[in-house]
Every structure is written in C-alpha cells, then in structure tokens.
Amino acid sequence: MPLRPHRPLPLATPAGVEVLTRILTQGPIPRVEIARRTGLSQAAVTKAVAPLIETGFVTDQAPVPAEDNQLGIGRPVSPLTVVRESVSLIGLKVTPTSLIGVTTDFTAGILTVRHQRLDDTTPERVVDQLADLSKELITSLKLGEVMAGPLVGIGVAVSGDVDAAHGVVRDSPFMGWRDVPVAELMGQRLRVPVVVTNDVRALTVAEHWFGVGVDADSFAVVTIGSGIGCGLYINGEVVSGAYGVSGELGHLPLAPGDLVCTCGRRGCVETVASSDAILARTRETTGRADLDLAGAIKLAHEGDEHAREAFDRAGEVIGAALAAMVNLVGPELVVIAGEGVAEYDLYEERLRRTFAEHAFGAAGDCRLMLRSHTFDDWARGAAATVIRSYVRGEPPLNR
Amino acid sequence: MPLRPHRPLPLATPAGVEVLTRILTQGPIPRVEIARRTGLSQAAVTKAVAPLIETGFVTDQAPVPAEDNQLGIGRPVSPLTVVRESVSLIGLKVTPTSLIGVTTDFTAGILTVRHQRLDDTTPERVVDQLADLSKELITSLKLGEVMAGPLVGIGVAVSGDVDAAHGVVRDSPFMGWRDVPVAELMGQRLRVPVVVTNDVRALTVAEHWFGVGVDADSFAVVTIGSGIGCGLYINGEVVSGAYGVSGELGHLPLAPGDLVCTCGRRGCVETVASSDAILARTRETTGRADLDLAGAIKLAHEGDEHAREAFDRAGEVIGAALAAMVNLVGPELVVIAGEGVAEYDLYEERLRRTFAEHAFGAAGDCRLMLRSHTFDDWARGAAATVIRSYVRGEPPLNR
Structure with a gap:
C-alpha cells in the first residue's frame, strides 16, 4: 500500500472520540454495548460510527461463520472493530x-x-x-x-x-x-x-489502551532496571503531572541519605536499586572492580552472599517504594516490567516482604503482576x- | 420550612448530572458556557436544565441591577445558579x-x-x-x-x-x-x-466541589496534626483507591525503622510527625513527662532547643513525604490543612527545605498553600x- 500523508479521522465531537476509543480498545464491541458503557444514546453511537465506517477506519463486517450460513440463522449482530x-x-x-x-x-x-x-x-x-x-x-x-x-x-x-x-x-x-x-x-x-x-x-x-488497562479500573506500571520508573493510570486517565512530572518512583527518598543519586539528590531509590547501583555494590563488597552486570547476576545466581546482598538491598527499597505508591494511590494492580524483570527472582523475596510490611490495610490487596518485557x-x-x-x-x- | 423526606433530583441522564455539577460548583454560569465546558450541545444543556428549574433546584432569576433597568438595556443573559x-x-x-x-x-x-x-x-x-x-x-x-x-x-x-x-x-x-x-x-x-x-x-x-478544586486541575490536601493524611484529586476525580485505601501519607515508610507506629508498622511518617509523636519526643528530650501538647508548642515557640528539634524532625519527614507524593502524582497545588496548621511556623523551615531537596524536577513547582482550618x-x-x-x-x- 502506498504511503500517503496524514489521514484525518472524521471525528467532530467528544462523543465521536469516545466511541472510536471504545471500539479501538474494547472491540469487537456491538453498538448497543458502546451505548451502555458510555451513557450515549444508541442513535448517537450510530451517528458517530457511520463516518468511521464510510472512511474505512471501522468495520462491522465480521467474518460470518460457515455454520451460520448453512443453518440460515441470518445476519448476527455484527460487533464493531477497527480496521487495523x-x-x-x-x-x-x-x-x-x-x-x-x-x-x-x-x-x-x-x-x-x-x-x-x-x-x-x-x-x-x-x-x-x-x-x-x-x-x-x-x-x-x-x-x-x-x-x-x-x-x-x-x-x-x-x-x-x-x-x-x-x-x-x-x-x-x-x-x-x-x-x-x-x-x-x-x-x-x-x-x-x-x-x-x-x-x-x-x-x-500502551497498557491502558491495549493491555491490562482494558480490564483494570486503575493500575501502576513499575519498571525496574537501569532506572526505576512508574506510570499510573487513575480515574480513567494516565497521570501526567501538572508540571509534566509524575511516577518518579526511582526518586522517592527511601534509601540512606549518604548515597547520592545520578540526579544529584540524596537517598533516592535508584541509589540502591538501579542496575548500576547493584553492580557498584557488588563490585565494592566482592572487591572485584572488573565485574559487569551479567557477572554480578551470575554471582548472585550462584549464591554469592555479597552479590545476593546487593539484590536484597535493591529488593528491599523497591518493596518500600511500591508500598509508598500503593498507600498513596491504591491501584487495583501493579505491573512490574523493565529489563530487570529477567532477574526478578533475585529481588522477589525481599521485595515482597518489605512491600507486605509497609502496605497499609486493604491497599496491600493489589496484585503484583510480572510482565516479561523487551526493548521493543x-x-x-x-x-x-x-x-x-x-x-x-x-x-x-x-x- | 418544614422538614420533608428525601427529595429526588430530576436527573435522568449522565448529561443531566454533569450539567447540575457545573452549575453547583462553577455557577453562576450561563447555559452557553456549560455547553462549551462539557462539550454538550446547547439544546442538551437547556433540556437538562428545564426540569431542574421547574422543581426549584436551579434558577436563572438573577437579581437585575437597577442601572440596567433605567438604561433600558433589557434582559441580560441570566446565568444559572443552584437554589441554595x-x-x-x-x-x-x-x-x-x-x-x-x-x-x-x-x-x-x-x-x-x-x-x-x-x-x-x-x-x-x-x-x-x-x-x-x-x-x-x-x-x-x-x-x-x-x-x-x-x-x-x-x-x-x-x-x-x-x-x-x-x-x-x-x-x-x-x-x-x-x-x-x-x-x-x-x-x-x-x-x-x-x-x-x-x-x-x-x-x-469539599475542596474539589466547593474549594480550590474549582480552579485547579489537580491538587492534594495534606492534613497535619494528630494524624498525617492526604486526599488526592487527579484526572477529574478524588482518588478513592481500588480497595478503598489511598492518600495514606502518614504511613509512608520514611521515618527510622526502629520506631513503631500506632498502626503496628515500622518507620511510618506518623511515628515522628504526628502531634503525639512530637509530644513524646519533647517529653523524652526535655525529661518533662508531665508536658502536654500545648506546653510543648509553648516551649518550642520560646526557643527551647529540645522542643524545636521535635518539630524539626516532624517537618523534615513531612517534607520528605510531600516530595514523595509530589514526585509520584505531580499535583498542581498542595493544600496543607489540619489542626497542626496553627503551629505551622514550627514545622515550616525544615519542611520546605526537605521538600525542595527531594522534589524531582518540575514536580517541585507545585504551590504549597496553607489552609486555616477548624474541626467544623x-x-x-x-x-x-x-x-x-x-x-x-x-x-x-x-x-
């Protein structure tokens, strides 16, 4: 297909945007169900959908199963889907x-x-x-x-x-x-x-529109690895921060105050829990300045107590940070992602224990879910x- | 006026609820402005408003200024208000x-x-x-x-x-x-x-519907006193927490781990920053077990270094907690309220310094606003x- 320039969507009203969003993130979905979920009238849904079908962004041409034809049941209610x-x-x-x-x-x-x-x-x-x-x-x-x-x-x-x-x-x-x-x-x-x-x-x-967010009313995505980050989805929208900053889980002041972060502040979570911090700690305690991250991970998997301790420290401060976040915003679900997930077994025990120690009341009921995850x-x-x-x-x- | 039983509102649709909410929280407001802010058509606004006027919940009978009558300018656009x-x-x-x-x-x-x-x-x-x-x-x-x-x-x-x-x-x-x-x-x-x-x-x-929330897109209410609490308004709604818990700023693990909180957890903000914790600390450092909170406040105001130190400790951990909250959710404004506000001068310097040390980038641009505040x-x-x-x-x- 030839590459054409920017192709405008035929959406003139907020209702139209809402309808397309539902089809995109929750489709295949019948018109009547869109009306129910949005509170719009069925007529309003039909009116919003028509130009989207006409211009080829949306279709209700569901592939008709052969049996239906043979049995002559006739046309089923065709749910709407976007044209990928x-x-x-x-x-x-x-x-x-x-x-x-x-x-x-x-x-x-x-x-x-x-x-x-x-x-x-x-x-x-x-x-x-x-x-x-x-x-x-x-x-x-x-x-x-x-x-x-x-x-x-x-x-x-x-x-x-x-x-x-x-x-x-x-x-x-x-x-x-x-x-x-x-x-x-x-x-x-x-x-x-x-x-x-x-x-x-x-x-x-991506999780909100095409992942766990489709089924969760609120969630956090926590990434562990070279940095510790967090994205929040609350009250129907990703939290962006009034001044463009939010989710800076890696910069909560939960680590010892004598450690200086790459950001220049003291006591940030990342001073203990980033992969660089884990590597630096392992080098320091083992005395092996030549170690790389893969080497530190290997040592920890082999049971080396110094390497294990570096991951334990990281797991502890990440667990405390998760508890702090959960106590404040109370998400339904926490998705743990990022390149550090590959070595999650090295963090997990201490992370879960510290999280349980500091999660307040029912806030601790939120599920922690691992997401295997690539740079793609x-x-x-x-x-x-x-x-x-x-x-x-x-x-x-x-x- | 006699007390009658529950009086139902004539609101049949989500649009009706939205329209009444705007009149209640942003009124006096003309119909055309409600349409602009909600994305509803003017016809839809008028349709939603009619039964509210008919049943006496809303009025457009603005008192007509005398000059207008004298000048014969005629009827102005009457903005809608609720009937208090x-x-x-x-x-x-x-x-x-x-x-x-x-x-x-x-x-x-x-x-x-x-x-x-x-x-x-x-x-x-x-x-x-x-x-x-x-x-x-x-x-x-x-x-x-x-x-x-x-x-x-x-x-x-x-x-x-x-x-x-x-x-x-x-x-x-x-x-x-x-x-x-x-x-x-x-x-x-x-x-x-x-x-x-x-x-x-x-x-x-209350702040969302009838206070600062009318003008702020996001805000936090932080209460200091016998407990340390926090309410969050983000993405158009007060944050309630998926499991009913949120805003537990007093139970972030930011204090020394050897201190046990009234909730049973270790290192909670309240172990240092609640008024009881401040009093206990002052009693301990001054050796005066008979002191009450008013006495501790008086000592601190008189410059007693032990009493000052107890408030400094509290201000420091509250400042760190505020920074943690702001780094995570990035509100436009933080309203500081609660009975502890009366002695805010005793916390303020250390609180602001610690907040500034740990607030991440532009998140620190949020205004901290004091709200004098009664139990009413x-x-x-x-x-x-x-x-x-x-x-x-x-x-x-x-x-």
Missing part, C-alpha cells in the same frame, strides 16, 4: 547505547522492528540517527513488506522529564540531555508529525502514544 | 474526644454548628450520640432557625480505612474501631440516608460528600 491496517505508526525508543524502532498498525500491533547501535549521545547526532531509522522504517512500510496504512505520526520515547506539550526533553540524566527540542529537530529532518514522551508513560499508555515494548509504547494523540485530535496530530 | 435552600444536609465528624456536627445548604455553606464531648468511644455509644446529635441538628432545621430545604442525607466522617460502599469503618486506629457498620447502626436509629467516609477524603471532596471543616466535608452522592445518584441516595 487503516493507518500505521512508528514508535522509537532512545537509550544511551541503542535506538529501537517499530512500525505498528492502528491497534499498536508490531509490524516491523529495527535496532541500531548508538555510539554518540549528543542530541544532534541522536536525532540524525532517529531520522535515518524512521526513513528506514517508512521504506519498510512502502515496500509492502507488511499490510500497512498511511503513516500518521512518529512517537519518540525518552527517559526523564519530558515536556510532551512542546516536544522537549527537559532533563534526561541517562542521556545527559537538558532542554533538547526533539520534536523540532525531527521536524527539520522529516515531514511527519512527531510526539515526544517519557518512556515509562508511553508504556503506561518501549518503542511500541511510543507508537501507542501517537495513536492516542491521533484519536483525540491532540497536537501535532489534531484534525 | 432547596435541600439541606448534615455532616458529622467523629474524633476520639468529641463529635462535631453541621447543617449545610446545597452548596455546603454551613448553617448551624454543634459540638459534643465524647466520653466513650465504643461504637454503640458513639453511634447513639451521633444519632442524638443528628436529631438535635434536624430540630434546628425544623425550627426554622435558618432557611433550609428538606434534609437529603447525613454524612459521617471518620479517620482510617473506611469502606464507603458498605458504610463500614474497617479500621480506625484513632477510634480503636474494627469493622464497625456505622451506616447500618445509624439506620437503626434514624430514617435518613447515611454516607460514611474517610475524613480526609471528605475534606478533599471536617464535618462540612462529610456534608459535601453527601451532596456529591445525591447529585450523582449514588447509594444510599440514588434516585
């Missing part, structure tokens, strides 16, 4: 050592994946490479490797304090970036709308963020 | 030593206030006294001391883990209550719908909670 290949999206995740890019369909289903090594983290070089990666992904869509609709936008996920409204990375300690206008720099290189977002929030948007999921989260902006008509994807 | 005296409410706050009761109008404006000493905290005795206090307040309404409409419900605010859906206080350490079915016990004594709520959440509802405000919060349930048609006030 009606548009395509690009999601990019930036890490200090690599870029991950995916293309997805309208439901954030991954179509293609590309990884690139990053040798230089200066903003201009990274954006050059992001633009190149985007062009490569656009080509993959054009070549018809996959069934894909017109590209509507590119999402870029970066860790740290991101001003999504202006497309600026305000402060990313991992990247060493301050006030980098990523959207503007990308705009100089590509003629596609670009959305810039905090990476953990992007993951939370971060990039998919960036694409999901673009889908959300597109459906809602938010800048730079407003109709 | 169309209904009345009772709000009750339970403390271990006293009961506070208020009657309010439809906008949570306080009409009458009664305080009663509480000598016995056993649930049956307290509920007896709550029922007596309610009858006294009902009589005050009947006697026509104030302009008051029919009573629609009674709200009871209690500290701790409250299951509002079932009207049960699950765990209130201050009261020494476990699984007390307050709504049911009240129902055996009075024939009025009863809503039971956590006290800090009630205060947050807690009771008013309980009444505001009833108003919200009444407008939304929630149990036990559903239409």
